[in-house]
Amino acid sequence: MRIAVVDYKKEPRKGSLELMESISRHGHEPVYLKTPMLDAVLTPGGIKVYQSTEEVSVNAAILRGIGFITSLETLMKRIGVLEALASQIPVINDPSKSLIARDKWRCLLHLYLKGLPVPETLVTENPFTAMRYVKDKHIVVYKPLMGSLGLGSTLVQDPDLAFNVTRGLMNIGLPSYYQVYLEKPGYDYRVFVVGEEVIGAMKRVNPYSWKTNVAQGAGGVPVSEKEEPEVYELGLKAVKILGLEYAGVDIAYDQGTERYYILEVNAFPQWEGLRSATGVNPPDYIVKYVIGKIKK
Structure with a gap:
């Protein structure tokens, strides 16, 4: 079988390369597809997807990224082409659902509407709204609406700073996203789910910063379901x-509230930290899951 890994870089990034290596280890042929190079055509004979001039012919695809895109038109084109591909073969994750997860606000909104616990969160284009929110909450975290690895996340305690941040972003056509600061006990959790199974979970501990992303210097400590059943359950539900x-x-x-909260869900997760902490290799689980989907 031919299994594609779909990403946006000219050459496969580390995670994409590891998935391709796992596909080969499982006795199948890996194919690398680049989202900017993919086109789709509606023809009398059906939907055809091309990479440059070559028609894409694969049994399944693993989506790893669509790129950092500045225009709505390009974003919609890439999602639309991937949806065309997903109409023909299993694409994991589903492109449209990946887009919801990529948007922190829409992700939390979907979870909140289903009754899952999420932190108090504001999305706005109004600098006065941001200023009032910080006055009311005293300390919040500003986060890029679309981003990962903790990059760009900033503690905000000054209402005037929130005003200036939101006004600056408004002037370039971008919204602001603020989340109430949680009193974490020096760590939070990353839960990795494949199919209907938590394949591994860890505490992310950073003694030097309030940020607990592994990319920001945090270390990982493995956590079992017996130790943290609610964390496992929330991960699966989300x-x-x-x-x-x-x-x-x-x-x-x-x-402060003595409750667990879902901060975000990453449809294109990194796994180096989790693998180091738990010994679990997510690419193998993902590839096995995809092979099972093809065989059904």
Whole structure:
């Protein structure tokens, strides 16, 4: 069988390369597809997807990224082409559902509407709204609406700073996203789900910063379901609600409210930190899951 890995870089990034290596280890042929190079055509004979001049012919695809896109038209084109591909073969994760997870606000909105616990969160284009929110909450976290690895996330305690941040973003046509600061006990959790199974979970501990992303210097400590059953349960529920088939779920415990909260769900998760902490190799689980989908 031919199994594609879909990403946006000219050459496969580390995670995509590891998936391709796993596909080969499982006795199948890996194919690398680049989202900017994919086109789709509606013909009398059916839907055809091309990479440059070559028609795409694969049995399934694993989506790893669509790229950082500045125009709505390009984003919709890439999602639309991937949807065309998904109408013919299994694409994991589903492109449209991956787009919801990529947008932090829409991700939390979907979870909130299904009754899952998420932190108090504001999305706005109004600098006065942002200023009032910080005055009311005293300390919040500004996050890029679309982003990962903790990059760009900033603690905000000054209402005037929130005003200036939101006004600056408004002037270039971007919204602002603020989340109430949680009193974490020095760590949070990353839960990795494939299919209907948590394949591994870890505490992300960073003694030097409030940020607990592995990319920001945090270390991982493995966590079992017996130790943290609620964390495992929330991870599975979040992935199911969003309709994803593999994902990393970030969950925090707030000492102030004594509750767990889902911070975000990543449809294109990294896994180096989790693998180092738990010994679990997510690419093998993902590839086995995809092979099972093809055989059904």
